[in-house]
Amino acid sequence: MVRELKIERLGRIPYVEALELQEKQVEAVRGGVAGDTLFLLEHPPVITLGRRADPAHVLVATPELRAQGVELHTVTRGGDVTYHGPGQLVGYLVCDLAARGATDVSGFLRALEGGLIDALAALGLRGAARPGYTGVFMAEPAGPRLRKIASIGVGLRGWVTYHGFALNVTTRLSDFAAIVPCGLSQVEMTSVARELGSACPCAAELDASAREAVAAAFSARFG
Amino acid sequence: MPREIKMPKLSDTMEEGTINVWRKREGDPVKKGDVLLEVETDKADMEFEAYMSGSLEKILVQTGATVPVGTPIAIVRLETDTDQDMAAFLAARGQAPQAASRAPAGSPPTPLPSPAAPARVAPPPSTPAEAPRRGAQGKARPTPLPAPPEPSLAQPAVRSEVAGAVSQLPFFLPDPDRVRATPRARIVAQEKGVDLSEIGGSGPEGAVLASDVERYLESLENQQDTLLEGDIHATPVAVRIAEELRVDLARVKGTGPGGRVTKRDLRAHLEREAREGPSREAELFGDEIKLSQKRKFLIRNMVDSKKTAPHFYISLEVDADPMRALRERLRGEGRHITYTHMIVKAAAVALERFPDVNATFRSDRLVRFNPVNIAVAVDVQDELVAPVVKNCQGRDLEDLAQAMDALIRKAREKKLQPDDYSDGTFTVSNLGMFGVESFYAIITPPQSTVLSVGAVRQVAFVESDEIRVGRRMTFGLAVDHRVLDGVKAAQFLAGLKRILEHPDELLASNAAHGA
Numbered sequence: 197m198v199r200e201l202k203i204e205r206l207g208r209i210p211y212v213e214a215l216e217l218q219e220k221q222v223e224a225v226r227g228g229v230a231g232d233t234l235f236l237l238e239h240p241p242v243i244t245l246g247r248r249a250d251p252a253h254v255l256v257a258t259p260e261l262r263a264q265g266v267e268l269h270t271v272t273r274g275g276d277v278t279y280h281g282p283g284q285l286v287g288y289l290v291c292d293l294a295a296r297g298a299t300d301v302s303g304f305l306r307a308l309e310g311g312l313i314d315a316l317a318a319l320g321l322r323g324a325a326r327p328g329y330t331g332v333f334m335a336e337p338a339g340p341r342l343r344k345i346a347s348i349g350v351g352l353r354g355w356v357t358y359h360g361f362a363l364n365v366t367t368r369l370s371d372f373a374a375i376v377p378c379g380l381s382q383v384e385m386t387s388v389a390r391e392l393g394s395a396c397p398c399a400a401e402l403d404a405s406a407r408e409a410v411a412a413a414f415s416a417r418f419g
Numbered sequence: 420m421p422r423e424i425k426m427p428k429l430s431d432t433m434e435e436g437t438i439n440v441w442r443k444r445e446g447d448p449v450k451k452g453d454v455l456l457e458v459e460t461d462k463a464d465m466e467f468e469a470y471m472s473g474s475l476e477k478i479l480v481q482t483g484a485t486v487p488v489g490t491p492i493a494i495v496r497l498e499t500d501t502d503q504d505m506a507a508f509l510a511a512r513g514q515a516p517q518a519a520s521r522a523p524a525g526s527p528p529t530p531l532p533s534p535a536a537p538a539r540v541a542p543p544p545s546t547p548a549e550a551p552r553r554g555a556q557g558k559a560r561p562t563p564l565p566a567p568p569e570p571s572l573a574q575p576a577v578r579s580e581v582a583g584a585v586s587q588l589p590f591f592l593p594d595p596d597r598v599r600a601t602p603r604a605r606i607v608a609q610e611k612g613v614d615l616s617e618i619g620g621s622g623p624e625g626a627v628l629a630s631d632v633e634r635y636l637e638s639l640e641n642q643q644d645t646l647l648e649g650d651i652h653a654t655p656v657a658v659r660i661a662e663e664l665r666v667d668l669a670r671v672k673g674t675g676p677g678g679r680v681t682k683r684d685l686r687a688h689l690e691r692e693a694r695e696g697p698s699r700e701a702e703l704f705g706d707e708i709k710l711s712q713k714r715k716f717l718i719r720n721m722v723d724s725k726k727t728a729p730h731f732y733i734s735l736e737v738d739a740d741p742m743r744a745l746r747e748r749l750r751g752e753g754r755h756i757t758y759t760h761m762i763v764k765a766a767a768v769a770l771e772r773f774p775d776v777n778a779t780f781r782s783d784r785l786v787r788f789n790p791v792n793i794a795v796a797v798d799v800q801d802e803l804v805a806p807v808v809k810n811c812q813g814r815d816l817e818d819l820a821q822a823m824d825a826l827i828r829k830a831r832e833k834k835l836q837p838d839d840y841s842d843g844t845f846t847v848s849n850l851g852m853f854g855v856e857s858f859y860a861i862i863t864p865p866q867s868t869v870l871s872v873g874a875v876r877q878v879a880f881v882e883s884d885e886i887r888v889g890r891r892m893t894f895g896l897a898v899d900h901r902v903l904d905g906v907k908a909a910q911f912l913a914g915l916k917r918i919l920e921h922p923d924e925l926l927a928s929n930a931a932h933g934a
Contacts, residue, residue, distance in 0.1 A: 255836060301463045302430035341841060352429075352465040353454070373838070384837075 199232050199296055201418040203411050206237040211244065211269055211280065214288060218358045221290040225356050232296075234360075234414050235288040236407055239280040241266040243375060246277070246349075256374040266374070277375045278347060283366035283387070283399065285406055291418065294355035305330050305348060307417060308361055312346045314413035315363070319406060321345075321391050332363075334386060343386040365389065365406040366399040421500050421508045422471060424493040426486050429460050431619060432638055434656050436460045437485040438492065443475045449495060456492075473497040476505070487660075488619070600627035607632045612674055614681035617656045639676055653680035660685055667704055717803065724864050728780075728899040732859045733908055737916045739875045739890040745922040758892075759795065759849055760820040762872060764925050765918040767791050767811035767819065770845055773911045777844050779865040780901040794843030794863065795823060797830050804830050805863065807843040816925050851875060857893035867902035870915075871895035 206214075214237060224230035243254060243266060254261075254268070254277055261268055266281075280286060289308070293299050309325040312332045316323040323345060324335035332346040346363040364387035372385040388406055389399065426436045439457035443449060454466045455475065476496040480486050496505055598615040600608070604627045608615050611632070618635045620627035639654060653661065653668050657680045661668045668680055671688045675681035710718070742761050749756045770777045770791045778787045791812045794805040806826035811819060829835050848860040851874035860869045873893040879886055894915070898908045918924050 300430040301460065301465070302432050304430075305463060341837075350463045352463060354466070354468055373836075384841075 199292070199418075201291075201415060202231055202233045203415065204233060204235050205407065205411075206235055208238050208240065208282070211239050211242045211267065214239065214286075215271070218288050218290060222353050222356050222358050225290055225292050226354065232289075232291040232418065234411075234418070235286075235290075236411060237286050237288070238282060238284055238403075239286060241281040241371065242269060242279070243267070244269045244271050244278045244280070246271060250277070254375055261374065266371075278349070278362070279372055279375050280362055281367060281371055283364070283368065283389075283403060285363045285365050285403070285410060287360045287363070287410060287414070289350075289357055289360040289414075289418070291357045292355060293352075293357060299355050301350070301352065304357060305350065308348050308350070311413045311417045312361060312363060312410070314416070315406070315409040316345070316388070318409040318413065319388055319392070321388065329383075334391060341384040343391075344383045345386050345388065345391065363388070363406065363410065365403050420504055421473075421476060421497060422495045423491040424455065424467075424495060426480075426488050426490045426492055427458060427465070427467060428488045428619060429458070429463065429465055431621070431634070433460050433488055433619075435485050435487045438480055438482050439464055440482050441478060442466075445475055445478055447475050449473055449475050469495065471495060471497055473500065598627060601629060603629040604632050611636060612676050612681075614654070614675055614683040617654060617682050636676060639679075652678055654682070657681050657685055664689070665707060667707070670704075711802075713802070720864065721861050724862050728862055728864065728867075729901060730859075730862060730897050731900050731905065731908075732895060732897050733905065733912055734857055734859075734893055734895045735912050735916050736891050736893050738920050739892045741920050741922050743875075743890060745925070754817065756816065756820055758851070758875065759847065759872070760816065760823060761919065761922060761925055762849075762870070763793050763795065763808065763811070763823060763847055764816045764819050765915055765922075766793055766845060766847060766870060767814070768918055768924070769911060769915040771812050772914055773907070775907055776868055776903060776911045778902055779844075779867055780899060781865065785902060788844040790842075790844065792842050792844045794840070794846040794866075795827070796846060796848040796860070797827055799830050799833065804835060804840060805843060805846060806830050806835055806839050807841065809842070846870065847872065851892065857895050859895045859897045862897050862899055867899040868908070868911075869897045871897070 206217075209217075214235070217235065221230060221233055221235075225232065241264070243261065245254070245268070258268055291304075293301075293304060298304065306325065309330070309332055313323040313325070316332070322335040323332045325331075326333050326342065329342070330348050331344055332348075334343040334345060346361055348361045349359050350357050351359045364385060366389045367385075367387045369385055369387055369390065389402055392402075429436065437459045439459045441456045442454045443456070449455065449469045449472060451469055451472045453469045455469050456467050458465045458467050473496045475493060477494040478492070479494065480490065480492040486492065494508075500508075598618075599620060599622075600615050601622060604615070607613070607629045608627075613632050613635060615627050615632075618627050618631050621631055622628045652673055653671075654675055657675075658668065660666075660682060661671070661680075664685075666685060666688065671680045671684050673680035674684055739758070742758060745761070746756055746758070770793075774787055777791055778785055780786075790810045792807050792809045793811050794807045796803060796805045798804075806823075806829065808819060808822050808826065814822075826835070826839060829839065843863065844866055846860070846863055846866060846869040848869060849872040850858060851872055854874050856876065857873040858871045860871045862869050871894070873895070875890050875892045877888060878891050879888055880891070881887075894912060896908060896912050903911075
């Protein structure tokens with residue numbers, strides 16, 4: 197069955213607001229009154245802890261985080277600790293896998309990775325999936341550690357997905373020093389800006405072109 | 420009839436799932452569409468909904484436990500079920516107990532309440548083995564695992580004699596011959612040594628198709644390098660099951676693709692042990708020591724290093740008296756400087772003088788490191804860590820000593836952050852405090868050398884035809900031959916020796932850099 201993918205660009209919205217939005221969208225999709233949608237947005241600085249999060253993976257004390265304007269949220273999803281902030285393109289994909297005849301979560305995760313790898317290619321970067329580690333990494337390591345450029349985590353209600361991915365575009369990478377991302381201490385976070393190095397246009401321009409590259413890649417894959 | 424809820428299969432490759440949280444408690448009423456629990460696999464969480472109305476009679480697998488796909492995790496009593504239905508159902512389960520009652524995952528499931536009816540009640544028309552086929556999602560979702568083995572499979576005569584996990588074969592080790600598969604799938608599986616019971620079939624009734632076998636073989640290829648298990652040759656499913664049942668995979672003969680141990684092999688192994696009693700090996704090998712992820716990473720790193728970096732070794736004896744004299748002199752000035760501080764400082768100076776040593780071999784090229792980052796191996800409660808003193812070039816002795824002490828303190832308090840032990844370009848390892856005279860450590864990739872420092876010994880030596888007494892220590896250097904030849908390595912080590920035997924240089928060089 198061919199399903200369309202609607203893409204909504206929301207700008208910068210708080211984490212909690214985006215969560216509510218997804219809840220509504222999930223119910224609408226399940227009720228058959230809305231189609232599959234990809235929300236593209238970014239969050240003000242926020243650290244989220246999943247249900248299995250190890251508090252030891254947040255490396256900065258809460259008052260210090262507050263002082264720096266970083267919120268801390270415990271969320272009812274699985275997984276460990278995640279950071280979101282300006283310059284990170286967040287994509288929340290609400291998608292009915294059953295209606296698409298693709299009730300395969302790992303297939304869906306691989307498709308998300310594929311979409312992001314396509315988008316990176318359009319930006320001139322080579323991303324790669326690492327079997328066993330969900331997310332997108334740089335294909336060519338230039339150091340002893342894996343360089344992760346996008347994180348992925350999805351939730352499902354029945355076969356309707358929510359949550360999605362977070363691609364670092366011009367993210368201030370030093371902010372990740374506050375956490376051990378997804379509990380993977382062997383992983384170093386990187387961004388599109390950092391990987392492009394001197395070839396990098398100005399931040400706002402890069403954010404926009406990354407967003408459009410992702411929109412195009414996901415339309416092609418899920419549209 | 421009451422229904423069993425089974426661990427759902429969220430994807431073709433999913434073998435097991437973790438129960439994130441139960442949203443309903445035992446006894447809670449359940450409406451169709453209510454979220455019963457959350458299941459987690461890989462990076463996805465699913466809110467699992469009831470597909471029938473009734474009440475949650477029994478939770479068989481608790482929050483936090485991980486169980487294979489198809490494991491019964493709860494019993495739901497339908498609105499129409501009478502107490503007799505319930506009793507008959509539980510009796511039937513009691514008579515042919517299923518995996519849930521002995522799945523070795525995390526928290527063991529609570530034992531079933533003993534039913535009111537006697538144990539030998541005839542099974543109801545719909546046996547628990549059939550019921551779940553109707554699907555966890557209310558759709559036809561074939562379970563990947565065939566019906567649980569009948570009691571006869573476990574050889575009841577022997578069962579009573581042998582205790583423990585070996586005595587009863589768990590349901591997730593089904594007889595491969597009983598797996599539903601198409602004839603072509605069987606032929607392909609036979610050819611490639613694939614164990615059909617490891618594959619979730621996509622055909623009717625969960626039958627394994629030839630294409631499923633092909634896909635499985637492919638996934639095996641991909642999964643291989645994600646295992647941190649080093650040389651253990653087994654399918655991922657077998658690795659996980661062996662962990663749960665505490666079977667030492669090294670003792671199991673593998674007949675799977677590429678000689679891998681499969682579920683089938685585990686089954687044969689357990690059956691043999693049940694028949695013949697524990698083997699000589701089982702008597703020899705005892706408890707397994709759980710490895711941390713960090714430790715596994717270290718093991719993998721060391722094995723890779725020894726396999727890929729051709730190590731050679733050189734050693735030199737260093738006169739330790741001048742170092743000792745300097746240490747005493749500085750102590751007189753209230754400065755606490757150790758041999759290791761001096762060695763790290765000297766190594767930094769020597770690495771600046773011999774930049775070819777501060778280099779690495781990367782995809783057919785030799786590349787110099789920009790900074791001089793010296794890792795210092797430290798043992799913290801049986802865990803080896805090597806915090807890295809970054810950018811040692813041009814820093815004076817005291818500055819380096821302080822940076823090093825701060826890192827070591829952090830290591831002892833287990834507060835090292837990833838950045839603290841990353842990006843080393845040279846390592847110093849010192850076993851002198853244990854009286855070890857000399858040794859050679861293994862190189863940590865992507866570094867190309869590691870300095871091993873032995874104990875300071877008082878020795879008698881001959882100099883100018885006289886027997887004298889002095890202090891000596893032995894430095895061993897392991898070298899990656901792809902990066903350095905013997906001559907350059909020797910020049911470096913001799914340079915290091917010279918600096919340490921004229922330790923004023925350790926103080927002088929800082930003046931030169933400070934200028």
